[in-house]
Amino acid sequence: MSFPSTRTILTSFDGGVVLQASVQKPDKYRFFDSLGDVALIPRGAGLSYPAASFGSESTSVDLSNFNRLLSYQDGLLHVEAGATLGQVYNFLIKHGRYLPIQPGHPDITIGGCVAADVHGKNQLRDGTFIELVEALELFHPKHGVVTLSRTEHADLFYLTCGGYGLTGIIRTVHLRTRELPSPxxxxxxxxxxxxxxxxxxxxxxxxxxxxxxxxxxxxxxxxxxxxxxxxxxxxxxSSEVASSFDQRDRHPKRxxxxxxxxxxxxxxxxxxxxxxxxxxxxxxxxxxxxxxxxxxxxxxxxxxxxxxxxxxxxxxxxxxxxxxxxxxxxxxxxxxxxxxxxxxxxxxxxxxxxxxxxxxxxxxxxxxxxxxxxxxxxxxxxxxxxxxxxxxxxxxxxxxxxxxxxxxxAPVVAACYPEYEAFRSALRAWDPDRMFRSHLSERIGL
Ligand SMILES: Cc1cc2nc3c(=O)[nH]c(=O)nc-3n(C[C@H](O)[C@H](O)[C@H](O)COP(=O)(O)OP(=O)(O)OC[C@H]3O[C@@H](n4cnc5c(N)ncnc54)[C@H](O)[C@@H]3O)c2cc1C
The missing domain is CATH 3.40.462 (Vanillyl-alcohol Oxidase; Chain A, domain 3)
Structure with a gap:
């Protein structure tokens, strides 16, 4: 079964790139078996300032339908990558937990947080989003589904967290949550x-x-x-939080x-x-x-x-x-x-x-x-x-x-990031055909 793709105008959040791109918005896991040889790029909420989740030559795979919270046990939350920070916040707060590292808007997705290795409001104490990732499931048409963690395919794990969607599609993420001292x-x-x-x-x-x-x-x-x-x-x-404190869901809609x-x-x-x-x-x-x-x-x-x-x-x-x-x-x-x-x-x-x-x-x-x-x-x-x-x-x-x-x-990124070449060659070793590309990846020479 083939999944339809639409041509649509996409805009980077900063307004600098506006272009027509192909988008697929699957809602079934069967979709992953249908992917052939076309250039792809995963897309979360599309809220990155640059054009990180689209490109004129790539099909954007919009993951917003894969947004379920799958399981929660002993502080570990297993979610689909299209779940948003707002969704996760509302779920965790009821269990007295939270994610200590969150960028500034609740519509941002977990996949976007992993792929850009985002930071929150105390990097000194908490680090960046990779610290919260216990494991993740990555899909690449040439490799199938691979589970990545610090002990399984560790090099690919580190390439994917902060890999800007270029290693494949993150389908699910196991997140380490933290006890919430109080809301x-x-x-x-x-x-x-x-x-x-x-x-x-x-x-x-x-x-x-x-x-x-x-x-x-x-x-x-x-x-x-x-x-x-x-x-x-x-x-x-918690003892000082009034019982009248408003605990309603904070993020009902995008x-x-x-x-x-x-x-x-x-x-x-x-x-x-x-x-x-x-x-x-x-x-x-x-x-x-x-x-x-x-x-x-x-x-x-x-x-x-x-x-x-x-x-x-x-x-x-x-x-x-x-x-x-x-x-x-x-x-x-x-x-x-x-x-x-x-x-x-x-x-x-x-x-x-x-x-x-x-x-x-x-x-x-x-x-x-x-x-x-x-x-x-x-x-x-x-x-x-x-x-x-x-x-x-x-x-x-x-x-x-x-x-x-x-x-x-590309020259500025290469000059400022000492491991720019190491990233490029590791990406080519994993994906010699460079199936995953975006306007951003082309601009910075990846
Ligand atoms: C109001 C606002 C406040 C922000 N505050 C902060 C902040 O405090 N700290 C910070 O670090 N950033 C911040 N950002 C930036 C934002 O966190 C990142 O750009 C984030 O990546 C956006 O996530 P998204 O779901 O919109 O992903 P998109 O913009 O759709 O995609 C971002 C990147 O992730 C990749 N990607 C998305 N989903 C997947 C997936 N499932 N599998 C593989 N790759 C995927 C895409 O290919 C792309 O390269 C802010 C942005 C906004 C608009």
Whole structure:
């Protein structure tokens, strides 16, 4: 039996790539027996900033119908890869468990988290998503179904976690969950007078708190460049959680689609609006600065139901870049960015940092340093700024995030990731025909 494929227009979440692609959306495991020799790429929620789950020459395999939670025992959850973080959250919270590493939106799928080896809100303490993966089931038309773990086909396991869907289709994942201290967190907001103070404060807070990130205003000039705050949260002991605490399911339906992000024709963000927008955002966070409690869900997924931020970039979209800047280079990196921005009218709508530790391997976004994400509206000036940042990364030894920065070129990735060639050759050894390809994999020369 053959499964129908449709031609449809797909858009990367940042709005930079819009193209017609073939999509198959199977709902039966028989589908996997029907796959022939065509180029493929798995697709989760399609919420990656670059075009990671589609390409003009590939058929995207949309896994959203494979979204069942299959079994749960002794803290191990077995799920189909199309299950979303929101689904998993709602299930686990009823069992007093959670996933300590979750990216910022509940519509993101488990398959997308494994394939991009995503990070959450305390990489220092929890690591990246691979830490939660006990084992997974991978399908490749030439190899069939293979079970991967740290002890079974370990090399392929490490190639697949952070492999951007290029080793095959992850069908199911066995996840290590963690005991949930409580469904409520207590938040503190710590002001940071300039980005120069960030490293010291975030290093201290990331050790003291369960979840930590910062926000900075890069439209400020002079001494106050990067003024902002750190949000730090710790679990409230269960005994202090009021019995009236709202435990309803938090994520009844999907709210974010890459194809709807550009629904407003024009952008709200510009060189005139971004400064007051950031000033207002800063003030509103300073006013609400007193220690307060909130459901864990709302801290983990801060943009859920505030997706308007992304729509404010209009149809043209935006650039998001993220780098792990080695500790020794943070001040020179910051100084160069500050000088660049003082000479150009670029609207940096977001600058947000986290603390990272660990060894960088293959193409996984890991390493040691301050992880800084920046958003700017998509424009010729914005593109030049991104090119400047990527060049700065090669000079400072910073690691750019492949699943965020859609302008990364093959030479930049090769220069910044020491195991780029090792990844390429391991991929070719497993799949000499390179059946799995995407717009992203072609761009970065994989
Ligand atoms: C609002 C928002 C907040 C975010 N916050 C963070 C954050 O805090 N930390 C972070 O690290 N990232 C973050 N991201 C990025 C996001 O976590 C990743 O891009 C993630 O991969 C998206 O998952 P997805 O389900 O949308 O997958 P897609 O975008 O559909 O696919 C992503 C990649 O995974 C592959 N893939 C998907 N499913 C499978 C599968 N079953 N088998 C094999 N490969 C598969 C695809 O081929 C593709 O290469 C954020 C994104 C958004 C939109």
């Amino acid at each position: 409520v967190v207590e938040i503190v907001t710590i002001p940071v007078s300039s980005v120069e103070d960030l490293e010291a404060v975030i290093t201290e807070k990331a050790r003291q708190y369960d979840l930590v990130y910062s926000w900075h205003d890069f439209t400020q000039r002079g001494k106050g460049f990067g003024k902002g705050f750190i949000k730090a949260a710790r679990f409230v002991p 709210t974010l689609y890459a194809e709807h992000r550009g629904m407003y024709r024009y952008a709200f963000f510009s060189q005139w609006t971004t400064r007051p927008f950031n000033a207002l955002f800063y003030q509103s966070n300073m006013i609400g600065r007193s220690v307060h409690k909130m459901p864990l869900y709302d801290f983990l997924f801060p943009v859920h139901n505030k997706e308007i931020y992304f729509k404010f970039f209009g149809r043209k979209g935006f650039h998001e870049c993220q780098f792990i800047i080695p500790f020794k280079q943070v001040s020179s990196w910051t100084e160069e960015v500050k000088v660049y921005l003082s000479g150009h009218s670029i609207s940096v709508t977001l600058a947000s940092a986290k603390l990272f530790v660990g060894e960088q391997r293959l193409l996984r976004f890991t390493g040691q340093g301050i992880c800084m994400a920046l958003d700017v509206p998509r424009s010729a000036q914005g593109r030049l700024f991104v090119d400047f940042l990527n060049d700065l990364a090669t000079r400072t030894g910073a690691i750019p995030n492949i699943i965020k920065d859609a302008e990364l070129s």
